[in-house]
Amino acid sequence: MSAIHANLSVEKVEALSPADFIIYLNTKKEALFLRDDHINALASRELSGSNFLKLTTERLINPPYNFLDGPAERIVDFVTRLNDQSNIIPQIDDSQYNLRKRSHDDSDDDRYDSNSNPQLSRSQRSSFNRSSSGTSGSQQSSSKQSASKQSSSNTSGKQNMKAQNFNYGDFKYNSILSAGENKKVLECEFHGQTIVLKCTDLSKKPNCLDELLNEVKIYKSLAKLQGIYIPELLFYGDLANGMSFVMGMSMVGTTLSHHKIDKRQKKRALGALDKIHDYKILHNDIREENILVDEKGYVYLTDFGMSIRNDDKELFSKEKCELSRLLDCYM
Incomplete structure (x- = not known):
């Protein structure tokens, strides 16, 4: 880079090499009241x-x-x-959004809470079932059929x-969750919902498309696990006429490194991996970056870009042991 200007966009700052970044930081030295030792400390870490x-x-x-x-x-x-x-958040017009916006009514909430919400314990589900036992057989049958159809539709x-x-x-852009050479993951607001947006610049890293398309394919295969053991895939596609590729996913928590877990959470994480292996x-x-824990302590697995289809039970067993050892480090 021949010249480093004081006023750069976040995208240009993100692209700076260690040497160029220090030049840029020196342009901000007076405004931030930084001394030479501050600059040197940052420079020493490259x-x-x-x-x-x-x-932070x-x-x-x-x-x-x-x-x-x-x-x-x-x-x-x-x-x-x-x-x-940041100016990389995609906007979708309302007509497009309505095509993929989930239908929502009170009966959907009841069905999800009683049958598939991971936040309900076995005893809570049992209590729910007992409280429903007073309804007539025909009402229960009709309700189950409706729930089954809705689940199949989703x-x-x-x-x-x-x-x-x-x-x-x-x-509305909130923050960068992670940024690597090939892609970055952002938290943003999407029609009033906080989501995770994964994106890659195909003009710079066209080979990354295969990884993201593989992740989309895996999410589709694991459709029944979405929102329970893994995040939900909300949308995916091209950004800016194919310059970038984006995936929108539900926000389900923060990475494992921010948490201390217990035996129950470890069991849930291993159970989630078993469910994935079942497919x-x-x-x-x-x-650790690919294990998320929400505010209520429920555990999810994420990031399927490297996932492969396999039926090798030995590999599944090794992967489960690998996850178990990692979880032990946070207990």
Whole structure:
């Protein structure tokens, strides 16, 4: 890069190499009241622009940086302002959105809560069933048939979801959840719903498309597990006439590294992996970043870009042991 300007978009900051990032940071030195030792501390870690955008106050006030609260908070405030300027969130017009918006009524809530909501314990479900026993046989039969049809319809919709075309627009951007060389994962607001948006720039990394399309295929195969053991796939398709590819998924929690789990949660995570294996799918990328825990403590598996179809029970067993060992580190 021949020149580094003081006012760069978050996308351009994210693309800065370690050397270019330090040049850029020096343009902000006075505005952020940073000293040479602050700049040198960041330079010594060879941070790129994408690394910088993930800094937190907690990281800055601890080794190896050991910043005081003041400069640490000023840097993080600056990072937050940068992230708020992102312009990569796709907007879908209402006519497109209505085609894939889930139908919703009170009967759907009752059916989901009583039969498939992972937040209901066995005893709660038993209690629900007992409380329903007073209804007539014909009413129960009709209700079960209706619920069965609705469940089949939802599953079919997820399995038959089609790619759509997206444009840059006015979605509300919240934060970067992760950013790598090939793709980034964002939290944003989508028609009032907080979602996870995974995207990759195909003009720079065209080979990444295969990984994302594989993930879409796996999500469709696991349609019955969506929203229970894995996030829901909400949409996918091209952004800006094929310049990028995006996937929208439900927000179900934060990564395992932010949590301490108990035996019940470990059992649930292993059970989720068993369910995936039942579909003859090997997750193939067991890492703490791919295990999510929600605010109520329920555990989900995510990120199926590397997953493969397989029927090797030995591989399934090894993967389950791998997950078990990882979970033990957070108990």
